[in-house]
Amino acid sequence: LDTSSLSPDMQRCYELLNQTSRSFAAVIQALDGDLRPAVCIFYLVLRALDTIEDDMTIPPDTKIVLLKAFHTYLYDPKWNFTQSQEKDKAVLEEFPKISGEFRKLRSRYQEVISEIAQKMGAGMTVFLTNKVNTMEEWDEYCHYVAGLVGIGLTQLFAASGLEDPSIEGNTRLANSMGLFLQKTNIIRDYLEDIVQDREFWPKEAWSQFANDLRDFQKPSKRRDAIRCLNFLITSTLKLLPDVLQYMSYIKNQSIFNFCAIPQMMAIATLALCYNNGKVFEDMIKIRKGQAVQLIMQSNSSNSLQKIIAYYSKEIFNKIDSTDPSGEETRSILTHILLVC
Numbered sequence: 001l002d003t004s005s006l007s008p009d010m011q012r013c014y015e016l017l018n019q020t021s022r023s024f025a026a027v028i029q030a031l032d033g034d035l036r037p038a039v040c041i042f043y044l045v046l047r048a049l050d051t052i053e054d055d056m057t058i059p060p061d062t063k064i065v066l067l068k069a070f071h072t073y074l075y076d077p078k079w080n081f082t083q084s085q086e087k088d089k090a091v092l093e094e095f096p097k098i099s100g101e102f103r104k105l106r107s108r109y110q111e112v113i114s115e116i117a118q119k120m121g122a123g124m125t126v127f128l129t130n131k132v133n134t135m136e137e138w139d140e141y142c143h144y145v146a147g148l149v150g151i152g153l154t155q156l157f158a159a160s161g162l163e164d165p166s167i168e169g170n171t172r173l174a175n176s177m178g179l180f181l182q183k184t185n186i187i188r189d190y191l192e193d194i195v196q197d198r199e200f201w202p203k204e205a206w207s208q209f210a211n212d213l214r215d216f217q218k219p220s221k222r223r224d225a226i227r228c229l230n231f232l233i234t235s236t237l238k239l240l241p242d243v244l245q246y247m248s249y250i251k252n253q254s255i256f257n258f259c260a261i262p263q264m265m266a267i268a269t270l271a272l273c274y275n276n277g278k279v280f281e282d283m284i285k286i287r288k289g290q291a292v293q294l295i296m297q298s299n300s301s302n303s304l305q306k307i308i309a310y311y312s313k314e315i316f317n318k319i320d321s322t323d324p325s326g327e328e329t330r331s332i333l334t335h336i337l338l339v340c
């Protein structure tokens, strides 16, 4: 991206974007028009909020104040936070550069980003102290940290003039775009979260198979662990029709690629995780070469349907006849293969 004509602060924002997100930064920088800087800033604002939520060295009552007030810092030219130990702490230390560029965005873009930041910060405080119990609470948590991102982005797309303003009405579909990504990340990151003493797998799911979520690390509990894993993957696959429907409304090629690539990485991750005990042994990541191939292919609804059909068949062929969710998994995949 040629940033030479941009202000020093905006150049720094693109550097921070490339530092905080590996493959994804490239698709943000490929966005058309004034959507590119708006999404870059939105991503960094969200990264700053996420860095506060993730930082276990911040005392809970300080964290609650920071999360609830965070949206106001967008309008405070001096605000930054230098006490973070997280890997992405630079976005908090250099926040004045991000908020300065934020205040230069069109007012509608500012309105969307600050409203999402306000709702997300408030929602995060609800789950700071409470674990996720029911499947409904799992949806609620994922709405706060990811569904709102889908909704906010959809509002930015509509405001940019690059998409039909009516897509702003697709709130449920936009929410599902976030839930699909977040639920996939939570399923994939079981071990990484458990070793950091964090639990995002809903109790309503794991309590069917164990007395404690940590039990799934034990080889003796591997059968129950995989049954819980397959149960959660089956629940997440139910979002795929919404993802396909959301994508069918997107007309701008740069926005299509920006939305499609993370969803394709997620379905490939779910296929890899399904019935795979490695989820409980080490960090699972789809191979870089596979990811690049997916990125190259994710440019039209037709190619999306082909990729989703490919991974749906891969999961279908892995279903274990003794798995209690097996019937449900088969039925959802059959439905998906019909619409693909």
Ligand SMILES: COc1cccc([C@H]2O[C@H](CC(=O)N[C@@H](CC(=O)O)C(=O)O)C(=O)N(CC(C)(C)C)c3ccc(Cl)cc32)c1OC
Residues within 6 Å of the ligand: 020, 021, 022, 023, 024, 025, 039, 042, 043, 046, 145, 146, 147, 149, 150, 151, 153, 154, 174, 177, 178, 179, 181, 182, 258, 259, 260, 262
């Ligand atoms: C319509 O909605 C979307 C359309 C396109 C992309 C995303 C979504 O995709 C990335 C993709 C991304 O960030 N990939 C990482 C890979 C990884 O972190 O494992 C990357 O390539 O660095 C992602 O994961 N999240 C984080 C949340 C899921 C919490 C929202 C995210 C964070 C900020 C923004 Cl602005 C966007 C997204 C959307 O959000 C739903």
